[in-house]
Each structure stands twice: as C-alpha cells, then as structure tokens.
Amino acid sequence: MNRLEESIAAWPVAGLPATLADRTRRVYDRMAAVYPVSTLLFHSRAHRCALEASGMSDGMRVLEVATGSGEMFRRLVRANRGGATIGVDLSPNMAARTQRTARRKYPSARTHCQAVDARHMPFRSESFDAIFCCYLLELLSTEDISTTLGEFRRILKDRGRLALVLIGQNTALFNAVYRVAGKVAPAFWGRQVEHRVPALVKTVPFQIVDDRTVRQTFYPSRVLVMRK
Ligand SMILES: C[S@@+](CC[C@H](N)C(=O)[O-])C[C@H]1O[C@@H](n2cnc3c(N)ncnc32)[C@H](O)[C@@H]1O
Numbered sequence: 102m103n104r105l106e107e108s109i110a111a112w113p114v115a116g117l118p119a120t121l122a123d124r125t126r127r128v129y130d131r132m133a134a135v136y137p138v139s140t141l142l143f144h145s146r147a148h149r150c151a152l153e154a155s156g157m158s159d160g161m162r163v164l165e166v167a168t169g170s171g172e173m174f175r176r177l178v179r180a181n182r183g184g185a186t187i188g189v190d191l192s193p194n195m196a197a198r199t200q201r202t203a204r205r206k207y208p209s210a211r212t213h214c215q216a217v218d219a220r221h222m223p224f225r226s227e228s229f230d231a232i233f234c235c236y237l238l239e240l241l242s243t244e245d246i247s248t249t250l251g252e253f254r255r256i257l258k259d260r261g262r263l264a265l266v267l268i269g270q271n272t273a274l275f276n277a278v279y280r281v282a283g284k285v286a287p288a289f290w291g292r293q294v295e296h297r298v299p300a301l302v303k304t305v306p307f308q309i310v311d312d313r314t315v316r317q318t319f320y321p322s323r324v325l326v327m328r329k
Contacts, residue, residue: 122218124288125240126191129169132289133194136170144235147266147315147322148173151233152180154311154326155264160184161230164256166219166249167191167237171199174214177233178207187229188214189222220245222252229257235266238298239291246294250305257329263307269314269321270295295323302327 129136140148151173157163160183168174168188178186188203190196193216200214217223219237232253238246253263270276270293283290299309307327315322 121242121288122191126193128286128289129190129192130194133170133192133198136195137172140169140172143317143320144266144322145172146317147324148176148235150313150315150322151235151264151266151324151326152176154313154324155231155233155262156326157181157231157262157264162228163187164189164224164229164232166232166234166253168199168214169195169236171195171202171214173233173235174199174212175203175206178203178210178212182207182210185211185213188212189217189219190214191216191218219249220252222256224256226255227258227261230261232257232261232263233266234263236268238265238294239268240288241291243294243297243301246298246301247304250302250307254305254307254329259329261329262310263327263329265298265302265325265327267295267298267323267325268293269316269323271314272319272321275319275321299325 157180159181161181162184163177163181163186165174165177165188168190174188188199196214196216203212241249257263276293279293283292307329309325309327311326313324315324
C-alpha cells in the first residue's frame with residue numbers, strides 16, 4: 102500500500118474511525134466515567150485472584166496493561182508501595198482517570214499511567230518483574246494477541262511473571278449472550294478467546310504456572326499466571 106492509500110484507509114468511514122482499535126479507543130474513552138461500576142460488579146474477584154496467584158511482592162517494577170478505569174491498578178499500587186507501578190491503556194481518558202485516582206489515593210507511591218497501544222510497547226526490553234493484563238485479549242485480533250504477548254515477553258525480566266485474566270467460556274448461556282453482544286458492539290465486547298489463549302501463550306513462549314477459574318455473580322473469568 103502506498104502512502105496515499107494508507108492515509109485513505111485510516112480515514113473515518115461514515116463518521117466512524119476506520120479501524121477496530123480506533124473504535125475501541127473511542128468507545129472506552131466515552132465509558133471512562135461509568136466503567137468502575139462494571140469492574141466492581143464483574144471483575145473485582147478475578148483481580149484479587151490474579152494478584153494472589155501472581156506471586157508479586159512489594160518493591161517490584163510492575164506494569165498493568167489495559168488499566169481501564171484503574172481499579173486493579175490501585176490494588177497493585179497498594180500492594181507495591183515500595184516499588185514502581187506503571188499503567189497503560191489505549192484510551193487517553195481511561196489512562197488519565199487511572200493516573201488521577203491512583204495519585205490521589207497513594208500520593209507518595211511511585212506510579213505513572215499513560216495512553217499506549219499494547220501492541221507496541223514504549224519500554225526497554227526486560228524492564229518489568231511482573232505484568233498484569235485483565236480482559237484485553239478479547240478486543241484484539243488473533244494476530245495482535247500474538248504480537249502483544251510477544252511484547253509482554255520482551256519487556257519482562259528473565260523469569261518475570263505475566264498474569265492474564267480472560268472472560269471464561271465455561272457457561273453455555275453466558276457464551277450465547279456474549280456472542281450476541283459481540284456482534285452488536287464488537288469494539289466494546291470483542292469475542293471470547295479463553296479456549297485459544299493457552300495454546301498461543303505456549304508459542305511465545307511462556308510457561309503456565311497457575312490456572313484458576315473465578316465466577317462473580319454470573320460472570321466467569323479465567324486467571325492464568327505464566328513465567329518467562
Ligand atoms: C474490558 S476493558 C478492561 C479494563 C480493566 N483491565 C478491567 O479489568 O476492568 C478493556 C480495556 O482495554 C483497553 N484497550 C483496548 N485495546 C487496547 C490496546 N490495543 N492497548 C491498550 N489498551 C487497550 C480499553 O481502552 C479498555 O480500557
């Protein structure tokens with residue numbers, strides 16, 4: 102594709118950004134103020150489980166990818182007051198909210214949050230002891246999941262840990278509802294990838310060291326912890 106074709110392909114179509122990632126950024130930007138409710142109702146139990154299973158300890162350099170409105174990020178900052186906790190999210194509004202609320206609650210902690218696309222991380226190789234990433238992979242294409250997992254491996258220190266939280270696929274009714282939601286608003290819901298991800302992480306390669314399922318009300322999650 103030449104430069105002109107590339108710029109035409111990136112133009113908004115009928116008022117919508119041309120790529121799914123652009124739409125995802127836009128929709129999550131708009132949701133930043135109300136998103137904490139959804140985290141509280143559906144994600145907080147899995148967040149707690151991921152932190153427990155990760156083996157993270159105070160004093161580490163920790164990265165959270167796709168912070169959303171910052172509930173897990175604050176949990177990480179609280180557990181890592183002697184270390185540095187960095188957060189990224191594609192949506193500038195989500196990243197700004199996460200930064201603001203973490204700094205207000207933990208003013209003396211070393212924290213930083215910025216708008217970054219997880220597929221291209223602006224960090225040096227082997228910079229982090231632990232990475233957390235909850236409910237992001239559903240929003241990426243299979244190719245982008247592999248690229249992003251490759252970035253996680255690159256920026257993790259040797260024997261560093263990656264904790265992934267995925268939407269569970271072990272409930273037929275939930276899966277049916279999710280399929281419809283994903284068709285109606287793919288940029289917000291994406292699609293379930295829980296069954297595909299364990300095979301993908303092994304090709305990066307990562308070694309899975311912990312694997313748990315969690316349910317909060319009707320919402321299933323799977324927590325995978327792996328080592329570089
Ligand atoms: C379903 S929300 C999950 C938020 C949070 N991790 C949680 O557990 O509640 C997905 C988040 O991923 C972010 N996101 C989507 N695509 C991304 C990308 N390519 N890079 C970084 N963040 C992304 C969205 O902006 C949104 O905040």
